[in-house]
Amino acid sequence: MDFFQLAKSRFSVRKYKTTPVEDDKLLKVLEAGQVAPSAVNFQPWHFIVVTETETLEKIHQTYQRDWIKKAPVIIVAGADHSQSWKRSSDGKDSADIDIAIAVDHMTLMATELGLGTCWVCNFSVKKCSEVLKLPSHIEPCVLIPLGYPDIENAPKKRKSLSEFVHLNTFGNAFN
Template sequence: MDFMKLASERFSVRDFSDRPIEKEKLDIIKEAARIAPTAKNNQPQVVYVLKSEEALKKVRENTRCAFNAPVVFAICIDEAKQWRQPFSGEFSGNIDGAIVATHMMLAAESVGLGSCFVCYFDPYKFKEAFELPEGITPVALLPVGYKSDLCQPAERHFLRNSIEDFVTEL
């Protein structure tokens, strides 16, 4: 599948089937996380694959946006490895985490799986529930699985600005 077709056909899945995900497909998604670009190639990403009943229960207690996915990836960053922008002083961790998650979402779509980028969770409660090490900060959750038979894109998925609305050539 070419990139533009892949990117345009992917949508946020909020209704998953209970069909198990093959290990090979999970491995492809993990590899996409590994090769994702990050600021200065510092690679601060730390990814947790949450698929046990206990882990999924903890996720569902922290967000309503797990959508009964059989697997939820928690994309975190190691604060000690994130790059600091020398002019603004801002850290790259959230951006790096979003880039990693985007690669994972597109990889999932490429192997026939759906996903949804989720920021609607309490990172402090999540960190506590999973006893994440000091300096490891959750950035996003990525529920992944096979789309249910009834799954459709949300109406707002099709609302797109024209290129002229957001691109300026100078």
């Protein structure tokens, strides 16, 4: 599959089959995150793979939507703020950007392997940190439910390039 086909076929899956995810596929998804670029190559991430029923149930309590309970795996992507690059001019921490790039790589690999994912960022960070026993410098940023989709992709309408691409300065249309 070429890149555009892959990118267009990825969608947010909120309905999963009960089929377990094979270890070799899970490993490939994690390796996709491993090879993602990061600021100054600091790689300030940790991925906690949750497969154990008891821990999954506790993670479900951090995001109380029924659909997430069907995913056989949840990967929690955490940013290590003690390891992330900070911009010298204003102290901007790049951890969120680095995590986003890694998670995007992982979701695309999952799609390539026939798996489905969904970015979940609206969850209780405090509860998640407690469940996973995260140290204070690790921030859980994204829950990534992972499994075989039990739904077909319905492509969403996308903005046209002219709505968000500018040439040289803001407001100059890029045609």
